[in-house]
Amino acid sequence: MDEKRLSPKEQEYVEKLAQVYIALAQLPAEQQKEYAEKIQELRHRLDRLTPEQKQAYDEKLYELAQQVRAKGKVSQASSEPKKEPLQPEPQVQEQWQTQEDSPEEPEEYEDEPPKKKKKKGRGCFIVLLLLLVIIFAAIGLGGTLVLRELNGSRGQVIEKATVEVEQGAGPLTIGQALEEAGIIQSAQIFRLYVKLEGVAPALQYGSFELSSDMTYDEILEVLQQPQDNRDTVRVTFPEGIPAVQFAQRMEEAGLCTAEEFLDVANNGDFSQFTFWNKRDENPNQFMACEGYLFPDTYDFFVGDDVYNMVAKIYGEFDKKFTEEMYQKVDEMGFTLSEFVTLASIVQEEAGGAEHQADVAAVFMNRLAENSPVPRLESNCASYIKNDNDNNYINNTIAPYYGGWDNIPQNIIDNYDTYNVAGLPAGPISNPGLEAMTNTLKYAESPYYGDYYFFVTDTLGNYYFNKTAEEHQAQVDKQKAEGTMPG
Incomplete structure (x- = not known):
């Protein structure tokens, strides 16, 4: 989106x-009913926002919602629950009362703008607040009660239960099982929370010991733990x-x-x-997954969905590749895909x-x-057709397409270094953590600067040279000594 002030x-x-919305979201259900007309008016105004106005609205709403959430946590930690419902701040109430006097929308926005696709990453709590006005009447929960639902303050009586989750059950089905067991009060809010946290693929099936005083985050942590009664198969993937x-x-x-x-x-x-x-989306790339399948030993559940198995491997890459590493990649002037490509060659x-x-x-x-x-000239990705050589094009791409002659020409052209x-x-290939970490340390090498050959x-020895003449002399020497790889 183009920047527009x-x-x-x-x-x-x-x-x-945004302030009015937060104020309404915090009102008890009884008072929300009194403001039904105002709620409808607010919806109408929100629908008419331009994308730029909506962006500013979301940012303000995020700021205010964080403040409300902090208050909710403080309230939960108190040993004496508040008797009065959480009320809007005085200045917010005043702004609500004077809403009719607020600036009119600019005339150029009389027609409704196209709907802006909701961005991810704001956090489930924020989006739940956005949905409160729509769903509070249906589920009877105001903003304060939603906070208590998320934070584990669901009543004086604590329920403990063993909840059975069937294989293939989705977030709503799991939420309904939790609600029936008395662990949570709203399967719908649970479903929204899971969706917005993006953890649905990681939820496991089996028997889980849960309690109604657990927060949603604590419940999800338990539900992501593999159950011991499920058969597993261990698979090891070597580096490179x-x-x-x-596969x-x-x-x-x-x-x-x-x-x-x-x-x-x-x-x-x-x-x-x-x-x-x-990742870069390169149309000439052989496989989008190449480079990000983290080499390690994994235990997979028999009969599990293939997506979950792949997610387990990808999740390990995501865990191992730290913010510090991303920062160093930026300092190299590389994209992530360019860096992983270089690390795979290394x-x-x-x-x-x-x-x-x-x-x-x-x-x-x-x-x-x-x-x-200016060319890498690595035999690991080259025109060389030698089955004994470690050549990605000849040993990996060619067999996949049923022979070298069947490889699309754009693939050959873009992988021949x-x-x-x-x-x-x-x-x-899929480099290990060691290869990626050491690739980031290239500037610490004594050969960084003007060495172009190795x-x-x-016997496993490495020889580094600055010029093609020095390199060729080294190769001739190794051939004469019989130590040149075949």
Whole structure:
């Protein structure tokens, strides 16, 4: 959306609307009924906001709602519950009473603007407040009671129960089971909370011990814990293997077919994870999932949904890739996808951790502006058709398409590092945490700056050189000594 500043008059208007909304949301149900006409008027005014006004309104509403939530937590912690319902602040009440005197909407907004798609990430509490005016009459809960529902203050009698969640049950079904057991008071609010937290795929099935004095966050934490009575299969994914090998191992374990795994991993919606929303969408990339399947050992539930299995693997990447790492990627001038692509090449070229930062330094030298060697020329992604070589195009992409001649030309052109300047279209494997961490340390290597070549021998030694002549002399020496890899 293009930035557009609101006039002071517009800003004041939308802030008053937000204050009025919060005031109404906090009123007990009895008083809300008295303000039915005003509520209808408020809805009408909100519907007429432009996208820019709606943005400012949301920001103010978020600020006010955080204040209300803080008050709710303080009230819950008090040993003596308040007898009087939570009332709006005096200045908010005054603004409500003078709503008729608030600035009129600008004339150019007489026609209703197109509906703005609601943004995620505001937090479930905020959106619940947004929905209060609509649903309070249906479920009989005012803002104060919703706060108590979320924070675990649901009554003087504490109910404890074992709740059974069936396999495949959705948030509403689970909420209904919790409501019937007396753990929560509203299955609908539970469903909204789960949706807005984005944890639905992580909810497990089985038997859960719960209590009515638990907060919604505590309940969800329990519901995400795998149950011991479910059969599991353990699968190990080594660092540096490509996505197709992840899929093959899942099929060999009897958990799903390789095709099912790749379909979900490449085409599923995993926007609940931070990394997923930071990836580049490159039309020339072989597989969207490549690079983000975190190599580790996992226990998967037999018969579980394939989405949940993939989410478990993606979730580990999301956990391991820290904010500090994102910051360092930005400092490199890379996108996340570019960084993971480089780390995957480092994983394949360097193998062990000892020389990963050094290899990353050489590649960063080649990627630098005005580099005398602008191509990576990594045999791990090249035109070479040698089954004994570790070549992503020949050993991974070609078999997937049924042979080299069947590979789409745009894929070959964008993954051949001898042909394309800079990085290939996407990662060539799934690097481990060590490879990614060491790639971020490229500037600490003594070879960062003007070393553009390296070669290894069969003994595992690495040799770094500045010029093509020095590099070729090193290769000739290794050949003469019989230590040149075949």
